[in-house]
Amino acid sequence: MSDEKPSLNSWPLWVRLERQITISRGWESENWRVAEVAMDPDANESFHRLWLQLYRDERVAYRFNLDSGSPRLFVVCEALETGWVPRKLTICQDVAADYMDGSQPVLSIPMPEAIMLWAERFIAGHGDLPDPSSHKRRMRQQKKAAEQGVNGNE
Known part of the structure; x- marks a missing residue:
C-alpha cells in the first residue's frame, strides 16, 4: 500500500494493460486495452505507476472532456x-x-468518478477559462444578426 496521496494537481495511479489476440478473417491481430486503473493496488508487477498531472493552461480541454457525454482518461503508451x-x-x-x-499508441477508458471530482476541484480552484471557440461563435452570431438587420431594413 502506498502513502502517496493526490495533491491539487497530481495523483499517483497504477495502470495495468492487457494484451488480447483476436482473429478476424483468419488473421491474428494483437490488441491492447487498459485492464485496470487503480488508486492503490496490491503489490503486483503487472501494474505501472504513473502520475496524472493537471496543468492550469489545459483547463478548457479538461472542461470539454468532463462535459462530454463520456469523459475519458487517456493512457499514452510505448x-x-x-x-x-x-x-x-x-x-x-x-x-x-x-x-x-x-504515431504513439493511446488507449482510453471511461474516467473514474473520483478523478472527475478531483479534476472539477482543480478547475474550481483555478477558475474556468472561457472557451475561445465560444467567443468566435458569439462574434459570428453578432455579425450575422447585424447583416440580417441591415438587410431587413432595406
Whole structure:
C-alpha cells in the first residue's frame, strides 16, 4: 500500500494493460486495452505507476472532456518488442491527439468518478477559462444578426 496521496494537481495511479489476440478473417491481430486503473493496488508487477498531472493552461480541454457525454482518461503508451507499456496519463484530449499524431499508441477508458471530482476541484480552484471557440461563435452570431438587420431594413 502506498502513502502517496493526490495533491491539487497530481495523483499517483497504477495502470495495468492487457494484451488480447483476436482473429478476424483468419488473421491474428494483437490488441491492447487498459485492464485496470487503480488508486492503490496490491503489490503486483503487472501494474505501472504513473502520475496524472493537471496543468492550469489545459483547463478548457479538461472542461470539454468532463462535459462530454463520456469523459475519458487517456493512457499514452510505448510500443516495445515485448508489448505495450503505459508511459503517461492525461485527461486532455488535445495532449492525447498530439501523441497519436506522433504515431504513439493511446488507449482510453471511461474516467473514474473520483478523478472527475478531483479534476472539477482543480478547475474550481483555478477558475474556468472561457472557451475561445465560444467567443468566435458569439462574434459570428453578432455579425450575422447585424447583416440580417441591415438587410431587413432595406
